[in-house]
Amino acid sequence: MARIVVLGGAMTGLATAALLGRDGHDVTVLERDVAEPKGDADELWRTWERPGVSQFRLPHIMLGAWNKVMEEDLPEVLDEVVRLGCSHVNTIATQPDTLTGGTRPGDEELRNLIGRRPVVEAALATVAARTPGVTIRRGTKAESLVATAGADGVPQVGGVVTQDGEVLTADLVVDAMGRNTTLDRMLDAIGATGPEVQAEDLGFVYYCRHFRNNEPRTMPVVGAVIPYEGMTLLVIPADADTYCLVFSVASNDHEMRDLREIDAWERALALFPNFSPVRAVSTPITDIQVMNGGGDRRRSLLVDGAPVVTGLVAVGDSAVRTNPLLGRGASTGLVQARTLRDVLREVAPDRPDVLALRFGEAVDATVGPMYRFTLDQDQHRMAEVQAEIAGRPYPPAGAGWRLQRALQMMFSQDPDALRALFRAAHRIEAFDTGTLPDTLRAKIEELEVDRPVYPPGGPTRTQLLAAVAGRPAQSAPA
Ligand SMILES: Cc1cc2nc3c(=O)[nH]c(=O)nc-3n(C[C@H](O)[C@H](O)[C@H](O)COP(=O)(O)OP(=O)(O)OC[C@H]3O[C@@H](n4cnc5c(N)ncnc54)[C@H](O)[C@@H]3O)c2cc1C
Structure with a gap:
């Protein structure tokens, strides 16, 4: 030995x-x-x-x-x-x-x-x-x-x-x-x-705040990575009824830097109505922690x-x-x-x-x-995020990304799509078209996949920037 x-x-x-x-x-x-x-x-x-x-x-x-x-x-x-x-x-x-x-x-x-x-x-x-x-x-x-x-x-x-x-x-x-x-x-x-x-060269910066949830049943999801226009929201539950909410933005996205300030961060969070009930019954256990990943x-x-x-x-x-x-x-x-x-x-x-x-x-x-x-x-x-910061579209530029978007469009209607996404998310296995069932593959081929799939009702980048800057949304630049 x-x-x-x-x-x-x-x-x-x-x-x-x-x-x-x-x-x-x-x-x-x-x-x-x-x-x-x-x-x-x-x-x-x-x-x-x-x-x-x-x-x-x-x-x-x-x-x-x-x-x-x-x-x-x-x-x-x-x-x-x-x-x-x-x-x-x-x-x-x-x-x-x-x-x-x-x-x-x-x-x-x-x-x-x-x-x-x-x-x-x-x-x-x-x-x-x-x-x-x-x-x-x-x-x-x-x-x-x-x-x-x-x-x-x-x-x-x-x-x-x-x-x-x-x-x-x-x-x-x-x-x-x-x-x-x-x-x-x-x-x-x-x-x-x-x-x-x-x-x-480029990575994502994380603006994180930890909370203790005083009414654990109010948690809207058990953990998620939720993409929105130009940024991603992470919800990470932890032990002892604690959890962390994270705004993840591109490291060159200077307009989002004020997310390091508690007031700006909380104004941004208020744009996600799903989280209002849990935030209302939670006690912060940290300030905003910032890290470049x-x-x-x-x-x-x-x-x-x-x-x-x-x-x-x-x-x-x-x-x-x-x-x-x-x-x-x-x-x-x-x-x-x-x-x-x-x-x-x-x-x-x-x-x-x-x-x-x-x-x-x-x-x-x-x-x-x-x-x-x-x-x-x-x-x-x-x-995709860089295109959104610049205000231009990002059509799927490769087969892998097209498939990822298609699976995101399908996951609420097709259990195979849900599992393909989850198995990759859990790092069990990567997906490609060859590993998917024929029926799912056929459905995907028929899909028009020309734009990102973001949750309905979420804020646009313009609304987020306005919240971070403390401006009324209507006066935000178009
Ligand atoms: C913001 C953020 C969130 C993350 N979230 C997740 C997550 O949800 N899930 C997940 O799986 N991963 C996550 N990661 C990644 C995870 O943190 C790393 O993959 C993991 O810490 C790597 O472990 P490691 O032991 O290789 O390195 P590290 O955890 O970085 O440990 C390196 C160790 O080496 C020691 N060391 C350094 N130099 C010397 C030396 N000269 N002599 C002796 N000791 C030395 C350090 O003190 C340290 O203890 C996250 C990372 C970041 C930045």
Whole structure:
């Protein structure tokens, strides 16, 4: 069994440690933040300081794909989150039979775990810390890598140096340092070529406010991503009757920047009448939290099919970052962690070149298709939003986007369309025309899909801009 050092002890690093520890590996997690998780859900939310994770107190939901892997491989994590007060909501079971056509096999996979991020991460930390062979060292920052020249002169990593100069030797180092990983600097210092990077310039900015619902039955939906003209509204329920409402706008949409002000944010929310009843009985538990989610980004340590480094792999946001709006990040990290465990069952770290290649290929098989699907969705949604900001139409520019719109038009009339959308939303599988039943495909071919499908009665961009600016709607520019 191998000595493995994991850099970063958050959602992906902790899951990686727990999975590898169970397989008998000796795993040390280095986490630069000092604080330990302690207390109940509300104490974790209030007091756990995690400066290393900027989105720590922003809304998170764990999708079907995350729950499925946890159920199969780390069921104690689900026990622990439930003990802390989180719960599961099946997104099909909460819809009326008229919409779903009744229960079908596979529906059980379409469930969200609702809980605040500090609570979910604390559960993971508890389970990882209990796993024999796993040591979590908080307050220990990884500073650099130790490497020798491997095959063909490609650096082979054999350990890590901490900020105090301590050297930890390892058969394998796993970078789980998240979206702001310093891996490139570390690779440069050992003479390795940087990873191959695919990155989008524009992303979405999130204006979030958390509430406690004093009358939980007033919640209009159990969680949703609802697109409107030029922006998207997110409703993210959590544990202890808390929930978060989020306006997500393009990062270059300067006219929406005043959403950071509480009054402007609340004026904008008042344009969504579905939320007035729940807002009226809710107490805010935060001010407006603002975060730029960044664009989708994928970094591969295989360049032109060959590893740029061996003895090291990257997982989680460091390797694959997707639009937070879709809530796929933790699931994608978990799938990578499980892929690493599976590859290590076949290839030991004493064959570093084979391991690097095999892991790169395996991750492309397990994560690549959903990443490419997400990228396609995001690029089209961003183009649509940019067109709406500029006041021009955005006709479906590709088959994938046309299909997405068609499914949105059909979901309230066709249970297959509903499930195709939900299965993708839960990151279970991407859809394409080939995976849909013939009857649904035939209906879609007949549809005229020439404009976005927004909920009826929602505000236009002009109305939203007027609300944000505090102007009467009629004086807003056309
Ligand atoms: C606004 C927002 C909302 C989101 N909502 C969702 C959601 O609903 N569902 C979902 O699944 N995902 C969501 N995500 C994505 C999710 O937060 C990430 O995918 C997830 O946190 C990635 O986990 P990670 O462990 O890879 O990285 P991180 O959570 O970023 O953790 C990296 C860890 O590495 C540590 N670290 C960094 N450098 C060092 C070092 N040198 N030495 C030691 N430790 C180090 C950090 O302190 C940190 O603990 C959201 C993201 C954002 C921005």
